[in-house]
Amino acid sequence: MKKTTLITALLLFCTVTFANNVQVSTISYNAAAQQVSFTLTWENSWDLTGGGPPGNHDAVWVFIKCQTGSDVWSHAQISTTPSSHTLGNSLALAQPAAMNTYGVLIKRGTLGFGNINGGNNVSLQLSSPAGITAIQVFAIEMVYIxxxxxxxxxxxxxxxxxxxxxxxxxxxxxxxxxxxxxxxxxxxxxxxxxxxxxxxxxxxxxxxxxxxxxxxxxxxxxxxxxxxxxxxxxxxxxxxxxxxxxxxxxxxxxxxxxxxxxxxxxxxxxxxxxxxxxxxxxxxxxxxxxxxxxxxxxxxxxxxxxxxxxxxxxxxxxxxxxxxxxxxxxxxxxxxxxxxxxxxxxxxxxxxxxxxxxxxxxxxxxxxxxxxxxxxxxxxxxxxxxxxxxxxxxxxxxxxxxxxxxxxxxxxxxxxxxxxxxxxxxxxxxxxxxxxxxxxxxxxxxxxxxxxxxxxxxxxxxxxxxxxxxxxxxxxxxxxxxxx
CATH class of the missing domain: 3.90.1580 (paralog of FGE (formylglycine-generating enzyme))
Incomplete structure (x- = not known):
């Protein structure tokens, strides 16, 4: 997993995270709206829901760490209201009826399989904390059982x-x-x-x-x-x-x-x-x-x-x-x-x-x-x-x-x-x-x-x-x- 630190005009630093084939890049944070935005890509994605065995899908578990004026990293809370988040056309919330405040599951937006490539912008609404001075976004590939x-x-x-x-x-x-x-x-x-x-x-x-x-x-x-x-x-x-x-x-x-x-x-x-x-x-x-x-x-x-x-x-x-x-x-x-x-x-x-x-x-x-x-x-x-x-x-x-x-x-x-x-x-x-x-x-x-x-x-x-x-x-x- 490689990491690159970016400095923004607001002196807010973010990280670009790579874990196997999943990549999080172009991260930004809107402090007034408490929204974290980034681009998400990964390889070998599938959604075979309703098809033959195994009839499941993969997804990416995204969670956020933040600092609020000190060097201690804490876990950011994410809104559990599905409509408060926006995703690119190729993506969808994997479990909109079972949202988790500690992270969000994102899957491909259509049935099929293949790579999720560039242009898939994600914007997540945070519910806490306020006063964030630094953000890190992490992504882990998951499989639905x-x-x-x-x-x-x-x-x-x-x-x-x-x-x-x-x-x-x-x-x-x-x-x-x-x-x-x-x-x-x-x-x-x-x-x-x-x-x-x-x-x-x-x-x-x-x-x-x-x-x-x-x-x-x-x-x-x-x-x-x-x-x-x-x-x-x-x-x-x-x-x-x-x-x-x-x-x-x-x-x-x-x-x-x-x-x-x-x-x-x-x-x-x-x-x-x-x-x-x-x-x-x-x-x-x-x-x-x-x-x-x-x-x-x-x-x-x-x-x-x-x-x-x-x-x-x-x-x-x-x-x-x-x-x-x-x-x-x-x-x-x-x-x-x-x-x-x-x-x-x-x-x-x-x-x-x-x-x-x-x-x-x-x-x-x-x-x-x-x-x-x-x-x-x-x-x-x-x-x-x-x-x-x-x-x-x-x-x-x-x-x-x-x-x-x-x-x-x-x-x-x-x-x-x-x-x-x-x-x-x-x-x-x-x-x-x-x-x-x-x-x-x-x-x-x-x-x-x-x-x-x-x-x-x-x-x-x-x-x-x-x-x-x-x-x-x-x-x-x-x-x-x-x-x-």
Whole structure:
């Protein structure tokens, strides 16, 4: 995610934000009208509502941070009256009946698919605060997960998975009904039947860098592994706490820091998926963005969709077959904005190998967000889940809320943009039984034989448990969801 600072005649500075293929540019602010205007573009958009499977759409979650005379960034509130906002002819509000004061969902204005190109001007009406002196606009690509019943689980009782079941509502699920739930699953625990949104891609290193750059020094210190409380830093790669690049995380701080005030972080490869995220880092980012974590049942909905449930199903929908997994990563344009693999092209992948990043093959590496989807293709060649979410397995593993212990307190409450005020229903002092991972990572070992790409298992890669809020390993990443 690249960022450019613009100076206006009113001495108001704004940022131009790039996250994967979404771009926010030409930002302006009308203080008298409290309106923020900008141009929004992104690639590979679709709206197939009412058509064949998956019959859904993608959208962009736009939210705004502001300053009001100090160097502290706060979350701007957006009007929930649809008519108070104006959008370009190619755009529409994705959920006008369910507006959210912490952000707005914008989708393409007509059915079909393709790129949303220039000329799409957006003007959002703020409801607070007044006296804004600086504005930042952020955009995250999302995927709509349609309401409806779906299958979960595995028929083999020996696996660490749910029993075979159909989720046909959001009602309470009695203890033991799914085999791995020793207690009742409350009605308020999100089960995926109701519609929601999920991030199209994993949190990127550029997105996490932008997050860090809106925090106070104290907040920043808690969200990186390197000690940045002083003025001299040796381990400038702040997520791995190393002096040199380690396991593909490029987020850095300067060698010399200010005595007081926030640190300005940078990232050499902002499109790369963000790893080394502890639970507290991950949940804090989602709270800041107005999003939320999602549950292990919702993970299965995102991946399986409305297809008939089968045992040992890859996230891209086919039954398990080791022969479908490539024997090498085949990286092209490593660490560039065009980073991909040879497996994303049907011409160079005549055997229809899955296009994935995982260490059961030689030379596993963390890749950029969306690396398999650089060309129009099928689910196998893009590694896409049912509704179009990318890299739900491989790359960085996905945090999920489990149907155990502390996890059962979780509800579908979104974050409010304030990292000091996370929803009380979110796990804050995590245990191995309340939070876990699904989907393998680029570090999944050879012995797994591709098992990390299956939908049903709970999966703690490399055998390293989630023990504390700030355990940070190179396989740990994730994405967020948004309740309606």
């Amino acid at each position: 349609s309401e409806g019943a779906f299958g979960i689980g595995h028929s083999n009782p020996a696996t660490d998975a749910f029993d075979v079941a159909t989720i046909s509502n959001e009602n309470m699920i009695p203890a033991g009904s799914l085999r791995v739930n020793p207690a009742d699953i409350p009605a308020a625990f999100p089960k995926g039947y109701k519609a929601f949104y999920v991030m199209k891609y994993e949190i990127s290193q550029g997105q996490y860098t932008d997050f860090l750059n809106t925090l106070t020094r104290t907040q920043q210190t808690a969200r990186v592994a390197t000690d940045i409380s002083g003025t001299i830093v040796t381990n400038q790669y702040v997520m791995s706490n190393q002096a040199s690049l380690t396991q593909f995380n490029h987020i850095m701080c300067p060698a010399t820091l200010p005595v007081a005030g926030s640190v300005i972080f940078s990232c050499g490869v902002p499109e790369k998926a963000c790893n080394f995220l502890g639970w507290a880092d991950y949940s804090s980012y989602l709270d800041w963005a107005g999003l939320r974590p999602f549950t292990e049942i919702e993970f299965e909905k995102i991946c399986r969709g409305f297809d008939a449930r089968i045992d040992n199903q890859f996230i891209w929908g086919t039954p398990y077959s080791f022969a479908q997994l490539p024997t090498s990563l085949g990286t092209v344009d490593a660490d560039l904005t065009t980073e991909t693999t040879i497996w994303s092209d049907a011409v160079t992948n005549p055997n229809n190998y899955a296009n994935v990043s995982q260490n059961y093959i030689t030379g596993g590496r963390l890749m950029r967000c969306g690396f398999p989807g650089s060309k129009p293709t099928n689910r196998i060649l893009s590694g896409a889940a049912y509704f179009g979410a990318m890299e739900m397995a491989g790359n960085a593993s996905e945090y999920v809320i489990q149907v155990l212990d502390d996890g059962l307190l979780f509800t579908n409450e979104n974050g409010n943009g304030d990292v000091t005020d996370a929803p009380l229903t979110w796990p804050s002092n995590i245990t191995a039984s309340g939070v876990n991972f699904k989907g393998g990572s680029f570090r999944t070992p050879l012995a797994a034989n591709g098992q990390g790409f299956l939908i049903h298992p709970r999966y703690a890669p490399s055998g390293k448990p989630v023990l504390t809020n700030n355990n940070r390993y190179d396989y740990m990443g994730g994405r967020g969801a948004l309740s309606l």
